[in-house]
Amino acid sequence: MNQLTNRSKVVVHKEMNWIEKLYLPAIFQGLIITIKHLFKKKATLRYPEVTRPFAPVYRGMHVLKRDEQGRENCTACGLCAVSCPAEAITMDAAERKKGEEMLYREEKYAAKYEINMLRCIYCGLCEEACPKDAIYLTDRIVPSDYNRNNFVFGKDVLVEPIDQRIDISKRKKDYSIVN
Amino acid sequence: MESTILFYLLSAMSVISALFVVFSRSPIYSVLSLIVCFFTIAGHYIMLNAQFLAIIHIIVYAGAIMVLMLFTVMLLNLNQEVSVHKFNLTKLMAVFTGGLLFLVIVASVKSSTLANYQAPAYLNIGNAEDIGMKLFTDYLLPFEISSVLFVSAMISAVLLAKKEIK
Amino acid sequence: MEIILFKTILVLVLFLISLGIAAYSTYAERKVAAFLQDRIGPDRAGPFGLLQPIADGVKMFLKEEIIPNHSNRWLFILGPCIFMLTALMTSAVIPWGLPLEFDGTKYALQVADINIGVLYIMGVLSVGVYGIMIGGWASNNKYALLGAIRASSQMISYELAMGMSIISILLISDGSLSLSHIVESQKGMNWNVFYQPLGFLIFLICAFAEANRTPFDLPESESELIGGYHTEYSSMKLGLFLFAEYINMFISSTVISCLYFGGYQFPGLAYLSAHLPANVVSIISIGALFTKVFFFIFFFMWVRWTIPRFRYDQLMRLGWQVLLPLSIANMLITGGVITFFNL
Numbered sequence: 001m002n003q004l005t006n007r008s009k010v011v012v013h014k015e016m017n018w019i020e021k022l023y024l025p026a027i028f029q030g031l032i033i034t035i036k037h038l039f040k041k042k043a044t045l046r047y048p049e050v051t052r053p054f055a056p057v058y059r060g061m062h063v064l065k066r067d068e069q070g071r072e073n074c075t076a077c078g079l080c081a082v083s084c085p086a087e088a089i090t091m092d093a094a095e096r097k098k099g100e101e102m103l104y105r106e107e108k109y110a111a112k113y114e115i116n117m118l119r120c121i122y123c124g125l126c127e128e129a130c131p132k133d134a135i136y137l138t139d140r141i142v143p144s145d146y147n148r149n150n151f152v153f154g155k156d157v158l159v160e161p162i163d164q165r166i167d168i169s170k171r172k173k174d175y176s177i178v179n
Numbered sequence: 180m181e182s183t184i185l186f187y188l189l190s191a192m193s194v195i196s197a198l199f200v201v202f203s204r205s206p207i208y209s210v211l212s213l214i215v216c217f218f219t220i221a222g223h224y225i226m227l228n229a230q231f232l233a234i235i236h237i238i239v240y241a242g243a244i245m246v247l248m249l250f251t252v253m254l255l256n257l258n259q260e261v262s263v264h265k266f267n268l269t270k271l272m273a274v275f276t277g278g279l280l281f282l283v284i285v286a287s288v289k290s291s292t293l294a295n296y297q298a299p300a301y302l303n304i305g306n307a308e309d310i311g312m313k314l315f316t317d318y319l320l321p322f323e324i325s326s327v328l329f330v331s332a333m334i335s336a337v338l339l340a341k342k343e344i345k
Numbered sequence: 346m347e348i349i350l351f352k353t354i355l356v357l358v359l360f361l362i363s364l365g366i367a368a369y370s371t372y373a374e375r376k377v378a379a380f381l382q383d384r385i386g387p388d389r390a391g392p393f394g395l396l397q398p399i400a401d402g403v404k405m406f407l408k409e410e411i412i413p414n415h416s417n418r419w420l421f422i423l424g425p426c427i428f429m430l431t432a433l434m435t436s437a438v439i440p441w442g443l444p445l446e447f448d449g450t451k452y453a454l455q456v457a458d459i460n461i462g463v464l465y466i467m468g469v470l471s472v473g474v475y476g477i478m479i480g481g482w483a484s485n486n487k488y489a490l491l492g493a494i495r496a497s498s499q500m501i502s503y504e505l506a507m508g509m510s511i512i513s514i515l516l517i518s519d520g521s522l523s524l525s526h527i528v529e530s531q532k533g534m535n536w537n538v539f540y541q542p543l544g545f546l547i548f549l550i551c552a553f554a555e556a557n558r559t560p561f562d563l564p565e566s567e568s569e570l571i572g573g574y575h576t577e578y579s580s581m582k583l584g585l586f587l588f589a590e591y592i593n594m595f596i597s598s599t600v601i602s603c604l605y606f607g608g609y610q611f612p613g614l615a616y617l618s619a620h621l622p623a624n625v626v627s628i629i630s631i632g633a634l635f636t637k638v639f640f641f642i643f644f645f646m647w648v649r650w651t652i653p654r655f656r657y658d659q660l661m662r663l664g665w666q667v668l669l670p671l672s673i674a675n676m677l678i679t680g681g682v683i684t685f686f687n688l
Contacts, residue, residue: 207417207420207482211420211479214475230459230460230461231460231461231464231522234461234464234465234467234468235464237468237471237472238464238467238468238471241468241471241472242467242468242470242471242472242474242504243471243501243504246471246474246475246478246497246500246501247501249475249478249482249497250478250494250497250498253478253482253490253493253494254494306460307460307461307520307522308520
């Protein structure tokens with residue numbers, strides 16, 4: 001059998017000699033091992049002050065993007081909802097009225113757009129399905145809550161504010177397989 | 180003066196706790212009050228300047244034997260609801276043996292005279308060195324015989340525990 | 346009258362020190378555990394998490410007090426009280442350092458220098474089981490009862506070997522049972538551990554068992570008995586149990602230091618006491634004792650986070666079939682050597 005690491009040891013059930021039966025050398029060895037760990041580098045990150053670096057492909061909380069003029073990209077085509085394996089996305093479409101051109105880029109827009117964060121499995125298929133570059137998964141972590149209802153995120157949470165754009169440049173990189 | 184008050188206090192406590200041992204319906208309370216009784220007796224030892232005896236009394240009786248008693252009572256789960264019905268013959272025999280013991284005590288108290296009692300002049304009766312000296316010189320034979328008794332008790336306990344291995 | 350005042354102050358100080366060390370032992374335990382496992386441990390309450398024991402204490406006090414319906418109410422309350430009481434009582438006979446001097450009068454740093462000091466500690470230890478037993482039984486819970494029974498049988502078993510190894514100590518220190526005498530007989534580096542290495546080992550193992558520490562923490566083994574004898578306890582009554590255990594650990598470390606490592610003695614003490622004022626030397630000697638005590642407290646924790654728990658039959662076999670015969674042999678050999686060489 002192939003060994004995965006070089007640390008594996010073959011178990012032998014041989015009779016112990018009397019020094020081994022005392023167990024004291026073994027206990028002493030164990031104590032030495034633990035005391036060595038006293039001086040090792042600690043694995044803990046002090047979380048709120050220090051955060052672990054995220055991978056560029058990390059999939060966290062969703063964002064509904066706006067374009068350069070601050071208009072919502074989403075056209076409520078429903079492809080994201082169809083592609084969602086967890087069926088976490090629901091939306092209502094509405095037609096853009098006169099005078100709303102500065103709010104919505106397309107003639108149809110999502111009047112209601114909800115993601116149930118408890119159902120979502122953060123697979124990123126919605127992002128791949130979106131033809132309008134509207135939905136992206138970001139490296140933000142979904143905040144915790146005491147109430148289940150608060151986990152159904154509506155447009156008020158999902159759409160990025162105009163003055164605080166969410167940076168998704170890392171996600172926009174082409175990571176599709178090149179043949 | 181203080182020692183007199185202390186003596187009466189300790190005596191009252193030991194008598195009350197001893198009575199409670201007998202009259203308590205729950206075996207657990209009996210055992211616990213017996214422990215209290217042992218502690219008050221240890222207090223008496225200390226007042227007699229016999230600290231060694233007192234502490235040995237606590238270690239052996241309160242610390243080991245009573246723990247075993249408590250152990251047994253707890254394991255058997257003898258609550259007052261399930262107290263075993265005692266047969267009339269058992270009650271009769273208990274009264275008989277208790278009466279005999281009472282008779283002996285009455286007789287011995289009656290025959291003894293406290294009028295010419297003199298406290299021993301040597302007061303360090305309870306020190307470890309003195310007890311050791313006494314045990315290994317004046318009272319060597321009883322000491323050794325009692326140790327033989329303990330050995331026999333130990334052997335019989337081992338025999339009882341090993342019964343199934345023939 | 347002054348001596349009574351001094352003793353009262355000493356008792357109060359000892360009480361506070363015991364509680365303080367127990368409180369910070371909980372903190373130290375978590376820190377040591379964390380460090381041995383490459384973690385950091387509590388570091389949020391105060392600098393380096395130093396206020397953590399206070400936070401824990403406040404938490405304990407504010408928790409809901411629950412007395413189970415079918416428990417025996419008075420015994421349920423009595424259990425932790427006895428355990429705490431016996432844990433605190435032991436420190437009375439320990440010599441904490443050289444005497445302090447005020448106005449030319451010497452005040453011994455020992456609450457009661459009774460001539461049966463060692464036996465007193467044994468006695469109080471053996472009474473301490475009642476706290477666990479009564480608490481465990483009164484909970485009316487089978488896990489608690491099992492924990493209580495384990496605790497009591499374990500303590501009785503290991504007390505024997507412990508007593509035997511103490512007898513060897515008494516043999517080499519002129520047969521005195523007074524702890525202050527035993528400490529004084531270990532002047533300089535003349536520590537008993539060098540004459541009684543086997544006895545020390547037996548005593549150490551028994552101390553682990555008596556203090557219910559891993560690898561002998563079967564009475565409260567979380568994985569099998571939920572919490573053992575304190576399963577049903579909550580709030581400060583649970584706190585008393587846990588606290589008393591840490592006090593027991595502190596006292597065990599102190600007794601080990603006094604019996605085998607010369608207590609407050611250290612090499613060069615004679616030189617210092619000839620050249621420095623008495624009070625300064627006294628404080629240094631207290632420091633020496635506490636250094637040893639802290640090392641042993643650390644050792645207790647170190648072992649806890651290294652060695653897994655025994656199985657119960659292994660524990661009993663170790664106590665009765667290994668430690669007891671070994672300690673008796675140790676005692677016989679010690680006595681034989683002393684008689685043979687007329688030491």
